[in-house]
Amino acid sequence: MPEIDxxxxxxxxxxxxxxxxxxxxxxxxxxxxNPAGQHAIAAGLDAPLKVEIKGPVGYYCAGMNKLATVQIxxxxxxxxxxxxxxxxxxxxxxxxxxxGATGRGGLLRIDGNASSRCGISMKGIDIVVKGSVGHMSxxxxxxxxxxxxxxxxxxxxxxxxxxxxxxxxxxxSLGADCIEKEMRDEHKSxxxxxxxxxxxxxxxxxGEFRRYGSAxxxxxxxxxxxxxx
Amino acid sequence: xxxxVGLFIKDPALEPELGKLTAGMLETMTGRGPDSAGFxxxxxxxxxxxxxxxxxxxxxxxxxxxxxxxFPSAKTAIxxxxxxxxxxxxxxxxxxxxxxxxxxxxxxxxxxxxxxxxEVGLPADVAARFSLPTMSGTHAIGHTRMAxxxxxxxxxxxxxxxxxxxxxxxxxxxxxxxxxxxxLRLEGMTFETENDTxxxxxxxxxxxxxxxxxxDALEVGLEDLDGFYTFVVGTENGFGVLRDGIACKPAVMAExxxxxxxxxxxxxLADLPGIGQxxxxxxxxxxxxxxxx
Numbered sequence: 001m002p003e004i005d006x007x008x009x010x011x012x013x014x015x016x017x018x019x020x021x022x023x024x025x026x027x028x029x030x031x032x033x034n035p036a037g038q039h040a041i042a043a044g045l046d047a048p049l050k051v052e053i054k055g056p057v058g059y060y061c062a063g064m065n066k067l068a069t070v071q072i073x074x075x076x077x078x079x080x081x082x083x084x085x086x087x088x089x090x091x092x093x094x095x096x097x098x099x100g101a102t103g104r105g106g107l108l109r110i111d112g113n114a115s116s117r118c119g120i121s122m123k124g125i126d127i128v129v130k131g132s133v134g135h136m137s138x139x140x141x142x143x144x145x146x147x148x149x150x151x152x153x154x155x156x157x158x159x160x161x162x163x164x165x166x167x168x169x170x171x172x173s174l175g176a177d178c179i180e181k182e183m184r185d186e187h188k189s190x191x192x193x194x195x196x197x198x199x200x201x202x203x204x205x206x207g208e209f210r211r212y213g214s215a216x217x218x219x220x221x222x223x224x225x226x227x228x229x
Numbered sequence: 230x231x232x233x234v235g236l237f238i239k240d241p242a243l244e245p246e247l248g249k250l251t252a253g254m255l256e257t258m259t260g261r262g263p264d265s266a267g268f269x270x271x272x273x274x275x276x277x278x279x280x281x282x283x284x285x286x287x288x289x290x291x292x293x294x295x296x297x298x299x300f301p302s303a304k305t306a307i308x309x310x311x312x313x314x315x316x317x318x319x320x321x322x323x324x325x326x327x328x329x330x331x332x333x334x335x336x337x338x339x340x341x342x343x344x345x346x347x348e349v350g351l352p353a354d355v356a357a358r359f360s361l362p363t364m365s366g367t368h369a370i371g372h373t374r375m376a377x378x379x380x381x382x383x384x385x386x387x388x389x390x391x392x393x394x395x396x397x398x399x400x401x402x403x404x405x406x407x408x409x410x411x412x413l414r415l416e417g418m419t420f421e422t423e424n425d426t427x428x429x430x431x432x433x434x435x436x437x438x439x440x441x442x443x444x445d446a447l448e449v450g451l452e453d454l455d456g457f458y459t460f461v462v463g464t465e466n467g468f469g470v471l472r473d474g475i476a477c478k479p480a481v482m483a484e485x486x487x488x489x490x491x492x493x494x495x496x497x498l499a500d501l502p503g504i505g506q507x508x509x510x511x512x513x514x515x516x517x518x519x520x521x522x
Contacts, residue, residue: 036496036499036500037494037495037496037498037499038496039496056495056499056509058494058495058496059494075495075509077494077495078479093509094509094510094511096479096481096511097476097479097511115476115511116475116476116514134476135475135476135514136475
């Protein structure tokens with residue numbers, strides 16, 4: 001099990017070593033000490049690794065992640081797991097702005113709060129936040145699920161496409177074209193599945209959440225407006 | 230870009246470390262601002278005296294001329310291109326009037342405790358030139374600049390003084406600074422540069438001259454300052470933080486029993502003592518924060 005001290009090893013060296021690993025590598029468990037908020041730690045992974053980071057990370061940690069499990073024991077800076085393709089990223093503390101931005105797949109779990117623009121332009125990722133999310137979360141969110149145990153800030157789901165938002169607490173305000181929708185059994189079942197994958201098997205009742213999504217008035221071409229173009 | 234830092238010490242035992250810790254924080258922000266750097270340090274004051282920080286190509290000559298020009302009780306400390314001239318409170322207006330007429334002497338700030346230093350260059354070099362690591366005090370704010378709205382000059386470096394013992398550093402850019410500068414000039418304010426942050430500083434000064442507190446001036450600034458910004462403001466007794474309504478620019482804060490610290494990124498805070506046990510959070514948008522003692 002490689003243990004890397006980022007107080008000693010340069011970050012580029014670590015990321016280079018992680019990128020060189022073949023998919024069938026036997027070195028599947030990496031431990032990173034002293035991250036000290038450095039940027040782009042374990043970004044661009046493309047193998048079924050488990051990477052444990054013991055401390056707070058800076059921007060874009062685990063960005064573009066494919067297949068890997070990245071465990072961050074601490075807070076994460078801007079854009080954690082941004083553009084994730086697959087795999088699992090778990091933040092034990094808080095996450096800064098734009099967590100999971102543009103993510104196409106995989107699962108991002110944040111045990112603390114996420115700041116503004118969580119899940120901005122998400123395209124298939126599932127994001128589970130145990131705390132609350134800040135303003136403009138799920139802005140232009142296209143696909144995937146954002147699940148929040150706490151509250152959501154201003155303008156949730158502004159200009160949203162087809163992502164589904166499940167919020168257990170209060171929503172300060174909804175953004176343009178985002179509306180509350182009926183929580184049917186199929187949604188409870190889907191929510192239950194994601195919560196189980198995130199490690200909350202049976203701990204949380206999907207029935208306590210409210211569902212929000214697109215009113216589909218903004219992004220469709222409306223023939224009645226044809227004369228205005 | 231640009232990087233801003235702030236450190237407000239709650240435990241007097243840490244005061245001798247203020248300069249060293251601030252210098253480390255500034256150096257970490259080199260990537261966000263390699264063009265120029267500056268900082269304000271709130272150190273020892275002397276009862277009945279006010280300090281004026283001046284810069285010029287020959288601060289020694291400024292000191293000699295001050296002693297010869299009716300300020301025999303002036304005490305001067307020279308730091309590279311800057312001089313901190315201390316005079317009795319009742320002589321400070323005369324000193325400032327004299328400095329304004331003196332060639333090659335730019336007033337950087339004034340206060341009973343505040344001293345401001347800024348120069349073009351890498352943050353670590355600027356900190357070393359002014360011996361920042363040896364300075365002590367209760368609080369400091371600093372800035373590393375990546376120029377966007379105006380030229381890379383010492384005039385364009387932060388902090389900008391907003392009044393006695395008050396100064397401002399800024400990350401972001403204002404889009405209505407030209408209009409606002411014109412309006413404030415009609416109100417009698419003067420501006421030395423084309424810099425947007427100087428306008429923000431002048432705006433706050435003007436609001437406070439009209440009777441608002443600094444906190445209230447920042448609140449109404451949310452309406453009048455168009456653009457994106459995170460401000461850190463130093464006052465005689467503490468510092469304040471304000472982010473624009475959409476929190477465009479990054480900000481992280483840490484608090485322990487010993488200090489409150491501000492950084493554009495967490496990296497700035499990573500080497501502070503006891504950071505592992507600190508409460509870490511991001512300030513909310515459009516919310517004025519203040520710490521005083």
